[in-house]
Amino acid sequence: MPSPLTLYFAPGTCALAVRIALEEAQAPYQLQRVDFRARQQQSARYLALNPKGRVPVLVTEEGIVLTETPALLAYIAQRFASAQLAPTDAVGFARMQEVHSYLASTVHVAHAHRPRASRWADEPEAIVAMQTKVPQNMTECFALIERHYLQGPWVLGEAYSVTDGYLFTMASWLESDDVDIGQFPKVQEHFERMAVRSAVQRALAE
Numbered sequence: 107m108p109s110p111l112t113l114y115f116a117p118g119t120c121a122l123a124v125r126i127a128l129e130e131a132q133a134p135y136q137l138q139r140v141d142f143r144a145r146q147q148q149s150a151r152y153l154a155l156n157p158k159g160r161v162p163v164l165v166t167e168e169g170i171v172l173t174e175t176p177a178l179l180a181y182i183a184q185r186f187a188s189a190q191l192a193p194t195d196a197v198g199f200a201r202m203q204e205v206h207s208y209l210a211s212t213v214h215v216a217h218a219h220r221p222r223a224s225r226w227a228d229e230p231e232a233i234v235a236m237q238t239k240v241p242q243n244m245t246e247c248f249a250l251i252e253r254h255y256l257q258g259p260w261v262l263g264e265a266y267s268v269t270d271g272y273l274f275t276m277a278s279w280l281e282s283d284d285v286d287i288g289q290f291p292k293v294q295e296h297f298e299r300m301a302v303r304s305a306v307q308r309a310l311a312e
């Protein structure tokens with residue numbers, strides 16, 4: 107019997123997007139919770155698995171360690187291809203990667219300036235200045251998503267994909283970033299439709 111996939115995660119993080127994808131794919135997987143309060147992501151044992159000290163990490167059935175949310179989402183979509191969680195044509199797949207790259211490199215980083223501002227500066231005034239800017243930056247990111255990326259009814263159009271759980275995860279951070287999701291009617295409607303999907307509810311359960 108092959109080992110199930112193992113997802114290293116912490117609640118409230120981008121690992122939720124991967125967990126949603128695993129649930130949607132009905133993949134056999136087990137969870138390993140990383141305790142951020144105990145700084146377990148910086149423990150020698152965890153750093154041996156992921157030297158970046160971040161979640162998510164996905165260990166495949168063959169024992170291969172994968173990191174970076176866009177890579178994990180593409181892997182799950184291809185490994186469980188029958189679940190049809192990603193476009194198979196070249197342009198559709200590239201568009202999915204485009205959205206994932208934007209979420210990972212721009213939206214996630216804009217959000218991280220609130221809880222993780224000390225990554226970028228040491229001076230308390232600089233940290234406060236960066237945190238103060240988060241609502242504006244997140245508003246600009248979601249205005250762009252609303253106008254250009256959310257095709258409807260799902261992010262990539264008619265077909266549901268791993269991208270939907272990724273956008274849902276980032277949209278779930280808006281409230282704590284002091285951004286009213288109601289400014290973005292398509293994002294809000296998508297968020298509400300996602301929240302009632304059974305795979306999403308299973309992924310949110312502890």
Ligand SMILES: N[C@@H](CCC(=O)N[C@@H](CS)C(=O)NCC(=O)O)C(=O)O
Nearest residue numbers: 119120147159160161162174175210
């Ligand atoms: N580029 C990575 C970012 C991963 C990341 O920053 N994860 C955060 C949680 S959302 C984390 O593990 N933070 C722990 C820390 O900063 O100590 C990805 O997209 O997977």
